[in-house]
Amino acid sequence: MRALGAALALVLSASAAKAGATVLDWSDLDGWARDDHDLARSVFLETCGDIGAEWSAVCEQARAKGPARQFFENAFQPVLIGGETEPLFTGYYEPELRGSRRQRGEFQYPIHRKPDDIPRGEMWLSREEIERSGVLAGRDLEIAWLSDPVEKFFLQIQGSGRIRLDDGKMVRVGFGGRNGHPYRSVGREMIRLGIFQEHEASAQRIKGWVRENPGSGLKMLWHNASYIFFREIDGLAEDKGPIGAMSRPITAGRSVAVDPEYVPMGAPVWLEKDGAMPLRRLMIAQDTGSAIKGAQRADIFYGSGDEAGEIAGQVRDSGRMIVLLPKKRARALSEN
Template identity: 60%
Template sequence: MIRRLAAAVLAGVLMTGAAQSDDLTYQILDFEVLDGWKDDDHATALSVFLNTCTDLNGPDWQSLCAVAQNIENPRAFFELFFRPVLIKNGSKALFTGYFEPELDGSQVRTDRFRYPLYRMPSEAKAGSAWLSRRDIENSGVMEGRGLEIAWVDDPVELFFLQIQGSGRIRLPNGHHLRVGYGGSNGHDYRSVGVEMIRRGIYQQHQVSAQVIKSWVRRNLEDGLELLRHNPSYVFFRLVDKVSPEDGPLGAMNRSVTGGRSIAVDPVYTPLGAPVWVEKDGENPLRRLMVAQDTGSAIKGPQRADIFFGTGDAAGRAAGRLRDPGRMLVLLPIQRAYALLPENEQ
């Protein structure tokens, strides 16, 4: 990932102020101009950085990771060894949020817990589109094969768990299971929200995940049929490399941290790098985070998805977020200034 970033930025000509290569511009800023920098909890940011810095490539990153193990002044560490780099391509900055769903469930089927999460069956791995969601749910093709990971009590939440692709199951004994994406039936995703708008149930500005859930529950028979408008069906796998009590695994195969981990486009932002976030909007946020995840919708140097944590409250907060601002990647000082043309170094 770092090599892809380096190839992109080294193709440009970086000046002390800003430089441009095609649509990309790069600017090295001082920490003093970062809004709210001095007020952040740099110790927490450092602890999150330490979770994944050992996986960063390059001797400069590895040296800084070693130094970071025994730091008494986290803010001074970042200011001494890094420089904030503003990377832009002409697109406006956009911050959204994501979270880890948590469903109530059981490892055995009961009257309450009767909606199964399935492992991927062998015939769905052939590479072509398999049965649709409707066929999987109505044909009984999955039953009696031991493919169930767990059963949950809410088919609507299960549908949205499939959209999210991973989550946590809270068991009756208080323990948890974590599940991750295990494959799909090969059908393209079709938006239930768009279908509701087409049918005249809601207008575009009214549709959200919470609105869809509420309508389906109020109109359960018609609602479950509406969910089958999306033929895509996701299968799961148990995730047992980390404790279910820790955060879910991000793209670096390490647990992400609520309020401190972000998903980025690794073409521009190295996974594992600290990122200064200045999110505007109704609830402004100024915080040092760490790029530890990716997402198919996260494209561009000023695009980030903030991880809010696990459960309903995190989901509500993440679902409301769609704000402007800016983000700056903190690069090791020599790496940052290596982007400058020779006469500026």
């Protein structure tokens, strides 16, 4: 992990320098003084030990007692990376779905473990080819069977979820691999085809349209050739969030998915999201996603269940994201 952190630092420096980096003052952060810095520090400590050797001194400072705001201001410098690029902030959540361990009745749509024979780093069958051919059937790869193909699709978009089985038990599933195809936005395709206007393409509207048009709707989902496989997550308490890219539980309202080419995994980020539900908050970059690309691109984790999903599905906003880097790193980046 420490070697990976050092390698990532080199990539990050090159990408961030190319995108353009501006060192800011704390007074430039809108709402900084009003945030809950103690909560942000506790979330930061969840993954601090996994960032890399150069962060070890910062982690030690974070573990020491003292005012949390003072810790962040002493240890970090705010840096705006890619400030000239178009920002986009969206939301994601952990779905809770109904399912069964066996194919029966309404439960006809399986989620799978990744087959061992998919070549590493190569593109395999597309979503359409997998679902039309039944190539995964009869191989004992099914984790559970769901009652709704649309919810299965969105579970794959989210990358993790809770499945309430028909025997009353709960199964947590997380990302277990992919078929190698790049993510393609179904919402963007529906806008291109004139089905929705730009402001209408929320997750709820897409789900509704697919269900109202079961034939063409399910074919529309094939536009996203990416197919996600899952793994069961054992020993994770129900009050904990799903496992993020850093192999630790993420926290609703404080964890954010970013592009690690521009933002170090585990780093604090100050988010200024505009829109109908504006947000000014210190968050921690603890996750990634295939659709999260760019210096000013982030996906906010809103929690678990339907209510969180309703909120997350409406978020598609502008604003800016400011990365908090250790002072030495910030100085070096600004000098490039």
